[in-house]
Amino acid sequence: MTVSEQPCLVIKNVSKRYRSGRFVLRNINLQVPQGYVCGIVGAPGTGKTTLTRLLGGLIRPTTGEICIFGQNIAQDTPYYRQLVSCVLHDSALYPKFKVKDLLLWLQRLYRHWDEKRCYSLVRGFEIPLNRKVNQLSKEKHNWLSLIIALSARPKLMIVDEPGKELSPAEKREMLKLLAQDVVNHGTTVVFTTSIEDEIREFADYGFRLEAGQLFPCELKKGVGHEAYMQPFAMERMVQS
Numbered sequence: 001m002t003v004s005e006q007p008c009l010v011i012k013n014v015s016k017r018y019r020s021g022r023f024v025l026r027n028i029n030l031q032v033p034q035g036y037v038c039g040i041v042g043a044p045g046t047g048k049t050t051l052t053r054l055l056g057g058l059i060r061p062t063t064g065e066i067c068i069f070g071q072n073i074a075q076d077t078p079y080y081r082q083l084v085s086c087v088l089h090d091s092a093l094y095p096k097f098k099v100k101d102l103l104l105w106l107q108r109l110y111r112h113w114d115e116k117r118c119y120s121l122v123r124g125f126e127i128p129l130n131r132k133v134n135q136l137s138k139e140k141h142n143w144l145s146l147i148i149a150l151s152a153r154p155k156l157m158i159v160d161e162p163g164k165e166l167s168p169a170e171k172r173e174m175l176k177l178l179a180q181d182v183v184n185h186g187t188t189v190v191f192t193t194s195i196e197d198e199i200r201e202f203a204d205y206g207f208r209l210e211a212g213q214l215f216p217c218e219l220k221k222g223v224g225h226e227a228y229m230q231p232f233a234m235e236r237m238v239q240s
């Protein structure tokens with residue numbers, strides 16, 4: 001397998017049990033190739049946030065391993081942190097920073113930070129630069145989290161229920177923005193949702209999370225996202 005064919009994300013036999021309870025995820029296997037959108041749909045409480053936090057390296061699997069471009073994320077290297085942006089639906093940004101100071105600080109932190117794009121999105125979504133993060137509305141905070149994640153120019157974006165707290169129109173806009181990033185920059189996107197139609201519209205490949213396991217969703221390919229739809233065998237993504 002050449003480097004370009006190497007999957008962006010590989011989840012191998014991953015299970016997760018919190019100390020206090022049952023297994024939330026059971027022996028999950030998934031491969032996501034570079035430059036595709038993978039959507040995971042699940043009812044409330046099925047483990048979407050748990051999976052997102054595992055992929056973002058925020059918690060550790062009970063068993064199994066997660067590799068990004070062949071590297072196990074348990075090693076937690078700065079290299080990996082530059083490759084991945086993880087946005088949780090309740091992500092908290094530094095509350096006391098003014099937006100402009102936060103962006104300047106992040107710009108120094110991320111090697112591939114795209115300043116031009118960042119300010120263009122900040123202007124486009126009318127994020128007030130002089131306001132403190134904790135004075136932003138929930139909607140603006142949501143947008144800012146996504147803008148920051150995109151501006152870091154990650155190879156892999158992991159987004160937990162994008163736009164969960166936005167209006168349906170804004171939520172669509174957010175999903176479109178993510179899909180555009182795949183077209184324009186070859187980013188790989190993994191997002192979760194509780195709405196199956198979003199998977200049908202925005203994902204190249206979709207999976208249903210149920211009883212701790214992933215099952216492929218039937219997608220009507222070509223509906224609204226022909227531009228970034230390319231043939232790929234789904235069997236290669238889920239291995240049982």
Ligand SMILES: Nc1ncnc2c1ncn2[C@@H]1O[C@H](COP(=O)(O)OP(=O)(O)OP(=O)(O)O)[C@@H](O)[C@H]1O
Nearest residue numbers: 018020021024042043044045046047048049050051
């Ligand atoms: N830190 C934790 N400790 C113990 N149990 C937890 C913890 N976090 C989540 N859980 C449990 O794991 C299960 C899955 O939760 P999770 O938040 O991952 O699901 P979800 O699909 O994201 O739900 P929602 O759509 O409501 O956000 C739930 O039963 C939840 O109570």
